[in-house]
Amino acid sequence: MSNPEQIKTDVLVVGGGNAALCAAMTAREAGAKVLLLESAPKDFRGGNSRHTRNIRYLHHRGNDCLTGPYLEDEFWEDLLQVTGGQTHAQLARLTIRESADIGQWMNAHGCHFQPPLRGTLHLARTNAHFLGGGKALMNAYYATAGKLGVEIMYEADVRDLEIRDGKFEAAIFEFEGASQKVRAKSVVVASGGFQANLTWLKECWGEAADNFIIRGSPYDRGRPLRVLLDHGAKPVGDPRQCHAVAIDARAPKFDGGIVTRLDCVSFGIVVNKNARRFYDEGEDFWPKRYAIWGRLVAHQPDQIAFSILDSKSIDLFMPSVFPPVEADTIGELATKLELDPTALEAVVTEFNKSIRPGTFDPSILDDCATKALEPPKSHWARPLDTPPFYGYPLRPGITFTYLGITVNAKAQVIMQDGQAAPNIHAAGEIMAGNILGQGYMAGFGLTIGTVFGRIAGKEAARFAIDGFA
Amino acid sequence: MPSTDLLKEAERVMTICNACRYCEGFCAVYPAMELRRTFSEQDLKYLANLCHNCRGCYYACQYAPPHEFAVNVSKTFAELRLEIYSNFTWPGFLAGMFRRNGLLVSMITTLSVAVVVLLAFVLQGPAVVFSTHLGENAFYKVIPYWFIVIPFSALAIYVFINLLIGSINFWYETGGQLSELIDLRANSQAIKDVLQLKYLDGGGHGCNYPDDRFSMVRRWLHHCVFYGFLLCFASTTIAAIYDHFLHRGAPYPFWSWPVMLGTVGGLALLVGTGGLLYLKWQMDTVPATARAFGMDVGFLALLFFASLTGLLLLILRETPAMGTLLAVHLGVVAGLFITMPYGKFVHAVYCYAALVRNAVEQSRGGS
Ligand SMILES: Cc1cc2nc3c(=O)[nH]c(=O)nc-3n(C[C@H](O)[C@H](O)[C@H](O)COP(=O)(O)OP(=O)(O)OC[C@H]3O[C@@H](n4cnc5c(N)ncnc54)[C@H](O)[C@@H]3O)c2cc1C
Ligand code: SF4
Ligand code: SF4
Numbered sequence: 067m068s069n070p071e072q073i074k075t076d077v078l079v080v081g082g083g084n085a086a087l088c089a090a091m092t093a094r095e096a097g098a099k100v101l102l103l104e105s106a107p108k109d110f111r112g113g114n115s116r117h118t119r120n121i122r123y124l125h126h127r128g129n130d131c132l133t134g135p136y137l138e139d140e141f142w143e144d145l146l147q148v149t150g151g152q153t154h155a156q157l158a159r160l161t162i163r164e165s166a167d168i169g170q171w172m173n174a175h176g177c178h179f180q181p182p183l184r185g186t187l188h189l190a191r192t193n194a195h196f197l198g199g200g201k202a203l204m205n206a207y208y209a210t211a212g213k214l215g216v217e218i219m220y221e222a223d224v225r226d227l228e229i230r231d232g233k234f235e236a237a238i239f240e241f242e243g244a245s246q247k248v249r250a251k252s253v254v255v256a257s258g259g260f261q262a263n264l265t266w267l268k269e270c271w272g273e274a275a276d277n278f279i280i281r282g283s284p285y286d287r288g289r290p291l292r293v294l295l296d297h298g299a300k301p302v303g304d305p306r307q308c309h310a311v312a313i314d315a316r317a318p319k320f321d322g323g324i325v326t327r328l329d330c331v332s333f334g335i336v337v338n339k340n341a342r343r344f345y346d347e348g349e350d351f352w353p354k355r356y357a358i359w360g361r362l363v364a365h366q367p368d369q370i371a372f373s374i375l376d377s378k379s380i381d382l383f384m385p386s387v388f389p390p391v392e393a394d395t396i397g398e399l400a401t402k403l404e405l406d407p408t409a410l411e412a413v414v415t416e417f418n419k420s421i422r423p424g425t426f427d428p429s430i431l432d433d434c435a436t437k438a439l440e441p442p443k444s445h446w447a448r449p450l451d452t453p454p455f456y457g458y459p460l461r462p463g464i465t466f467t468y469l470g471i472t473v474n475a476k477a478q479v480i481m482q483d484g485q486a487a488p489n490i491h492a493a494g495e496i497m498a499g500n501i502l503g504q505g506y507m508a509g510f511g512l513t514i515g516t517v518f519g520r521i522a523g524k525e526a527a528r529f530a531i532d533g534f535a
Numbered sequence: 536m537p538s539t540d541l542l543k544e545a546e547r548v549m550t551i552c553n554a555c556r557y558c559e560g561f562c563a564v565y566p567a568m569e570l571r572r573t574f575s576e577q578d579l580k581y582l583a584n585l586c587h588n589c590r591g592c593y594y595a596c597q598y599a600p601p602h603e604f605a606v607n608v609s610k611t612f613a614e615l616r617l618e619i620y621s622n623f624t625w626p627g628f629l630a631g632m633f634r635r636n637g638l639l640v641s642m643i644t645t646l647s648v649a650v651v652v653l654l655a656f657v658l659q660g661p662a663v664v665f666s667t668h669l670g671e672n673a674f675y676k677v678i679p680y681w682f683i684v685i686p687f688s689a690l691a692i693y694v695f696i697n698l699l700i701g702s703i704n705f706w707y708e709t710g711g712q713l714s715e716l717i718d719l720r721a722n723s724q725a726i727k728d729v730l731q732l733k734y735l736d737g738g739g740h741g742c743n744y745p746d747d748r749f750s751m752v753r754r755w756l757h758h759c760v761f762y763g764f765l766l767c768f769a770s771t772t773i774a775a776i777y778d779h780f781l782h783r784g785a786p787y788p789f790w791s792w793p794v795m796l797g798t799v800g801g802l803a804l805l806v807g808t809g810g811l812l813y814l815k816w817q818m819d820t821v822p823a824t825a826r827a828f829g830m831d832v833g834f835l836a837l838l839f840f841a842s843l844t845g846l847l848l849l850i851l852r853e854t855p856a857m858g859t860l861l862a863v864h865l866g867v868v869a870g871l872f873i874t875m876p877y878g879k880f881v882h883a884v885y886c887y888a889a890l891v892r893n894a895v896e897q898s899r900g901g902s
Contacts, residue, residue: 116597180560198595199557325554385572387554
């Protein structure tokens with residue numbers, strides 16, 4: 067590839083995660099010559115997709131790996147609920163329908179599924195779990211793509227797209243320290259969100275963004291998204307919002323993935339750095355509240371909070387990767403967490419006093435609640451009185467950003483004037499905002515990427531081969 | 536006791552895995568891990584021996600090196616196993632055998648071959664060794680009956696007792712009760728797991744050898760070795776019965792049980808060990824430990840030569856080469872027996888014990 071002007075292909079795929087690979091394999095199977103550019107090195111290929119665990123898809127009956135049927139109406143209701151109706155109905159319905167039996171397609175492309183086991187039972191009916199998780203899935207897809215003859219370049223960072231009159235002509239990318247150019251008949255942009263772009267996050271969140279932790283790939287910096295927007299693509303989704311959960315503050319800045327998650331919030335109290343409580347920790351079951359706590363912590367001073375527990379609760383949640391800070395008294399715990407001991411003692415005493423007697427039961431919305439406490443704790447409120455006491459520091463962990471590109475049912479990018487770009491397609495996180503206007507539903511990110519990746523691959527190949535969309 | 540560094544690393548890695556659990560479909564290690572929140576030395580020793588080194592979890596790991604978490608379960612457990620083998624060696628002063636194991640095993644084997652060949656020449660003279668012997672008891676003309684029976688019976692008893700002591704030590708050291716070790720249900724489950732090599736199936740699609748692709752090849756090759764070994768063992772046992780009780784001295788005709796079982800077993804061993812050696816040669820070494828390489832290769836090579844010399848002996852037993860080949864074969868087999876408690880063979884014992892423990896634990900649903 068020494069002479070940059072020589073690089074030519076039918077379909078260019080920008081990105082190397084789930085959506086990109088689904089598009090690349092589909093386009094290649096349709097007969098197009100395909101080049102895939104992944105900005106990450108091979109060891110870290112696969113974007114956020116390498117951190118995933120399961121995929122949600124429509125199925126009419128259960129099988130070895132899914133415990134029962136999951137039909138369109140229920141799927142649709144679930145989506146309406148999490149998005150509060152902020153979804154493009156036509157595209158959403160398309161996603162759901164086209165997801166029917168995705169599992170078979172995935173199997174045929176090298177993915178192995180596993181029966182649900184202990185760690186995954188609650189999603190066992192709706193979501194299929196792939197053996198070994200997302201990295202194994204990415205390994206399988208890369209192997210299949212390679213076998214099909216998709217050309218793959220790692221550490222190839224796409225910097226710019228040449229678009230004339232709404233039509234894609236070429237892409238400029240950095241490779242081995244030099245700028246290169248590739249001409250293609252059509253392009254699929256599947257480069258994820260911009261959550262790893264700290265400068266961009268700061269534009270939305272100000273200095274607070276310095277304290278955010280990025281749960282996934284450091285390579286999802288959103289450059290292709292920016293370029294498309296600059297070329298007049300029509301945005302979708304709140305440019306300032308991101309999906310954020312409360313994770314262990316000791317997590318690495320990037321790529322900590324699933325293990326930094328903490329499921330302890332509802333079993334104790336949460337205070338900010340001034341040792342003040344700020345939200346009802348027992349409002350609802352943790353999975354339903356999982357995603358609001360990231361934003362709650364992001365709004366606290368210095369974007370930090372502390373989950374405080376006692377020994378009654380320490381074994382009630384999934385073990386996490388970092389050990390809790392441990393102490394025999396609340397005061398000592400406060401000191402270790404660098405909180406004001408008197409303030410924390412006062413908060414705990416007040417909390418303990420306000421608890422009405424009840425029967426503790428983590429499997430239901432039980433009747434253990436506080437009385438006349440602001441903010442209240444509505445369920446699972448038990449006095450913090452049994453040493454040792456434990457503390458986990460929390461920070462906002464960003465999963466993905468919502469800002470994306472508007473597309474149509476052919477995965478074509480819609481420009482500001484409402485026209486569809488004939489040979490520019492987008493798939494995956496970069497267009498998920500069309501369907502997930504807000505909120506999130508477990509396993510649905512991959513559904514969108516797989517459905518739209520396949521559509522984009524098919525349409526891009528059609529354009530490349532037939533010369534028209 | 537294994538080095539604290541290694542135990543700490545195993546604990547660190549298991550703590551990460553227990554917060555992740557993405558690999559729970561591959562093997563028995565992860566479901567066993569999920570029964571725990573913290574990992575004691577006993578737990579880690581048990582889990583390390585429950586690992587069948589399929590490497591599925593290495594290639595599937597989003598935290599594998601160069602990620603800063605540097606999770607490499609298969610390598611960590613392989614290193615821990617090596618230390619455990621050495622710690623449970625009996626008698627204790629031979630623990631050093633597991634350092635430079637490949638070298639020591641090959642030296643001992645060379646020595647035992649030399650001794651047997653030398654003895655044959657000294658006791659019987661070259662004329663006897665180099666002439667053709669036919670018919671019943673032909674072998675004993677080169678090496679007298681008692682010179683075979685007494686040393687090999689003694690060795691067999693020694694190996695048996697040694698491995699028994701090793702497994703009982705292991706059982707106590709991993710926190711087990713004797714009643715559990717002899718639990719019938721658990722043992723039949725474990726035997727089933729062994730006979731099928733259940734956990735070399737990587738959750739249904741095989742191991743990741745030589746690289747990240749799934750393949751059943753390693754499982755089939757290991758089956759060849761395992762059943763080949765059993766067939767050879769059966770062949771020897773039947774031969775001993777013929778000899779002692781039916782008073783028919785070796786060698787036996789081709790269509791006799793000892794020779795047929797031995798031939799099929801020997802061929803299976805040849806294919807199995809040869810194939811596994813080839814896989815070792817080809818494999819990606821990141822999920823493996825270089826320290827165990829000599830031990831693994833030494834044992835495979837020994838089995839390979841034992842079956843090769845055995846088969847050659849069968850083919851050439853009616854020629855003047857028989858005497859030398861018999862001496863060499865017996866020397867190699869003696870080397871195999873002598874080093875059995877001090878080499879890779881012990882994995883069979885500890886892995887079995889771990890499978891029994893796993894069966895006990897899973898039927899209880901928690902510990
Ligand atoms: C910890 C975690 C767990 C998750 N678990 C699940 C789950 O179980 N199920 C589920 O459905 N979803 C899950 N998600 C969400 C899911 O990861 C995303 O919805 C999905 O992976 C998006 O796929 P994608 O292909 O669009 O983007 P990505 O997988 O992020 O891929 C983007 C790709 O583009 C490349 N790229 C970026 N910029 C450039 C450039 N300029 N040039 C070239 N290449 C570039 C990146 O390197 C990367 O390979 C999880 C997310 C996280 C963080
Ligand atoms: S090996 Fe890696 S992916 Fe597998 S359970 Fe452990 S941490 Fe998770
Ligand atoms: S290497 Fe294979 S057997 Fe060992 S822990 Fe990993 S998945 Fe299990």
